[in-house]
Amino acid sequence: MGDKVTSDARVPLTSVVSGQLLQLLRDEGLAEGDSIPPTGELAERFGVSRTVIRESLAELTGRGLIRRQQGREGVVALPGGDHLSSLFETRVSYDGISFEQLHDVREVLEVGAARIAARHAQLPDIARLSDLLHAMRTATDDKQMLAVDLEFHRAIASAANPLFGLILDGLSPLLMKSRLAVWQSYLAHGGDLEAAITRHTALRDRIAAQDEDGAAAAMRDDLQDTRQGLAGIE
Structure with missing residues (x-):
């Protein structure tokens, strides 16, 4: 005893x-x-x-x-992103956090994650990003494509640091709402799927080349496009 x-x-x-x-x-x-x-x-x-x-x-x-x-x-059991999602969604709703404020968090997290992913990513990580790029091209509708887009970003975050991946996983339901809103604005202002895939391909290539500065810049470019889309819906 x-x-x-x-x-x-x-x-x-x-x-x-x-x-x-x-x-x-x-x-x-x-x-x-x-x-x-x-x-x-x-x-x-x-x-x-x-x-x-x-x-x-x-x-x-x-x-x-x-x-x-x-x-x-x-x-x-191990708590995962679903536990964080519940917490984040409650606080975002209660505190009235906007899509733009949510995007601020993405920029801080994901630009840094891209830099670290370029330092640590292994061949299976690069292969995963390539598979997701193909899935983006072959998605049958916008919602499916945007879900793959989020998975692409989660894969980068996880390759950098499992905690980055966990945080982004927890934010994913909120990010999906934001991305669905922004995507229509993006298309209305002349954006298209091919341009989005080109940005993601550049991001994959900079990570594969272990180019930390290039990966950070590529992520910043991709997120800047989302920032402009947010401005278009406000």
């Missing part, structure tokens, strides 16, 4: 146990999809009631760190 858990009066016992449960899962090397120990075993190990354990597990489930499955105590 482990040491009995005690709680400071200012911190609920459930929260203390949640933190120690999370540490236990890490210490035991449990990976995503692995089953967690039974409730009774955890209650004995921490010297608390089963109710406290169940409440702590519910808290970790709400944070996306445990996933409940029928017939199992639960399995380890």
